[in-house]
Amino acid sequence: xxxxxxxxxxCSSRKEKxxxxxGKENERNRKELLTMxxxxxxxxxxxxxxxxxxxxxxxxxxxxxxVAYVMRPELRTSEKLSGKSCSLKKQKQGIKFEKANERNRKELLRMRLKTLLAEGRVFCDLPALADRDSILIRDTxxxxxxxxxxxxxxxxxxxxxxxxxxxxxxxxxxxxYAFVGQMPCFLEVDHVDFLKPVDVGxxxxxxxxxxxxxxxxxxxxxxxxxxVAHVTRPELRTSEISNTFYFTFTVNPDALKNGLxxxxxxxxxxxxxxxxxxxxxxxxxxx
Numbered sequence: 001x002x003x004x005x006x007x008x009x010x011c012s013s014r015k016e017k018x019x020x021x022x023g024k025e026n027e028r029n030r031k032e033l034l035t036m037x038x039x040x041x042x043x044x045x046x047x048x049x050x051x052x053x054x055x056x057x058x059x060x061x062x063x064x065x066x067v068a069y070v071m072r073p074e075l076r077t078s079e080k081l082s083g084k085s086c087s088l089k090k091q092k093q094g095i096k097f098e099k100a101n102e103r104n105r106k107e108l109l110r111m112r113l114k115t116l117l118a119e120g121r122v123f124c125d126l127p128a129l130a131d132r133d134s135i136l137i138r139d140t141x142x143x144x145x146x147x148x149x150x151x152x153x154x155x156x157x158x159x160x161x162x163x164x165x166x167x168x169x170x171x172x173x174x175x176x177y178a179f180v181g182q183m184p185c186f187l188e189v190d191h192v193d194f195l196k197p198v199d200v201g202x203x204x205x206x207x208x209x210x211x212x213x214x215x216x217x218x219x220x221x222x223x224x225x226x227x228v229a230h231v232t233r234p235e236l237r238t239s240e241i242s243n244t245f246y247f248t249f250t251v252n253p254d255a256l257k258n259g260l261x262x263x264x265x266x267x268x269x270x271x272x273x274x275x276x277x278x279x280x281x282x283x284x285x286x287x
Contacts (some may be wrong), residue, residue, distance in 0.1 A: 109277070120273075133262075134264040135263045136267075137210065137272050140175065140210040140211075142175045144171050144181075144205070147203055148200055153200050165189075169186075173186065178250075182255045196241070197242070208225060210265050211226040211262055223250065227245070261262075
């Protein structure tokens with residue numbers, strides 16, 4: 001009787017150890033599967049009961065096998081996920097995919113920059129042959145400078161953000177007015193970046209330009225104006241950007257009926273072209 005009890009105890013302890021080992025292996029396999037599968041993959045799981053263990057009436061074990069397959073209908077392939085080799089293969093595929101994406105992104109950016117700069121280069125190199133319905137960004141620039149006064153500060157002793165926005169709006173409105181030749185109509189102000197606080201006594205310079213125009217809708221052409229505020233310290237020979245503002249204007253429909261034509265704005269340098277593309281992409285994201 002004692003021998004039978006000892007055998008039962010040793011058998012149950014072996015089963016417990018086997019169960020712990022099986023659980024750890026399952027967890028390891030689960031983590032490994034997570035590293036193998038991407039969000040874009042079509043995963044198919046197949047399961048079956050391999051065998052049962054009915055040694056003890058009080059505790060029956062059912063062993064189930066689950067096999068995962070990555071299905072690619074467009075290639076008509078089915079790949080079984082198995083072990084570390086598959087995981088390494090998947091990781092290598094992911095690295096290759098990321099590198100290919102990066103190459104494609106850079107190539108697309110290069111092509112977009114080239115397209116934007118094509119007309120600007122004609123203005124710089126062959127101004128007599130340039131399109132008269134277009135104008136360079138640098139030819140739409142305006143600027144304003146002032147010393148910040150104590151009456152413009154907020155409760156924390158800094159220059160009030162609303163005052164800075166008012167200054168930027170007035171300059172943007174003037175820029176659009178000078179560009180169109182008619183009184184513009186304000187549509188919207190986009191996200192404002194407050195990058196650096198402005199203190200009382202700071203020498204503030206605001207620079208504006210028409211960054212680009214959107215002429216797809218003849219009934220409501222859009223004029224996108226950028227205003228950048230700089231805190232300038234001549235004694236230290238430094239100039240830092242404190243705020244960036246983006247305003248959108250249009251024109252009165254009656255003025256368009258009377259023959260008013262909005263010109264296309266083109267960049268002359270790669271830096272200007274990059275700013276235009278960044279702004280266009282941001283407009284698409286927040287649209």
